[in-house]
Amino acid sequence: MRMLCSSTLIGEFFVIGFAGLVAMKDDSLATSTVWTVCGVAMVLSVLLCGMITRPGGVQLGWALQIGLIASGFFVPVMFVLGAAFAVLWWASVHYGRKVDDIKARWAESQAGQPAQASAGPDAA
Numbered sequence: 001m002r003m004l005c006s007s008t009l010i011g012e013f014f015v016i017g018f019a020g021l022v023a024m025k026d027d028s029l030a031t032s033t034v035w036t037v038c039g040v041a042m043v044l045s046v047l048l049c050g051m052i053t054r055p056g057g058v059q060l061g062w063a064l065q066i067g068l069i070a071s072g073f074f075v076p077v078m079f080v081l082g083a084a085f086a087v088l089w090w091a092s093v094h095y096g097r098k099v100d101d102i103k104a105r106w107a108e109s110q111a112g113q114p115a116q117a118s119a120g121p122d123a124a
Helices: 004-025 031-051 059-073 075-113
Strands: none
Touching: 004 031, 004 059, 004 075, 031 059, 059 075
């Protein structure tokens, strides 16, 4: 799960940065406000990469997805991009957990089997 979720979050990092560049063109938004909000969201997306497996990590990721969608009120294309990343987040969490379960079951099945002897030159 960690790899899939982290990939989604890194993608969001770049999208948030590009959305900040678009938002700067809006004269009604202060540049300092745009970059403060975008900077916090970008830092959060990177920090979440390391927090995915900890309690509350996935929930913070959902909060970031909601924030991305809500940013569409300032940069309208973010409604679409935020929704797309929310779907990617769901898929990363859902399928990531399935992969983790399959890996755990495979590791359990391998733990009960004896290690095979190597067939190297000294094995005779």
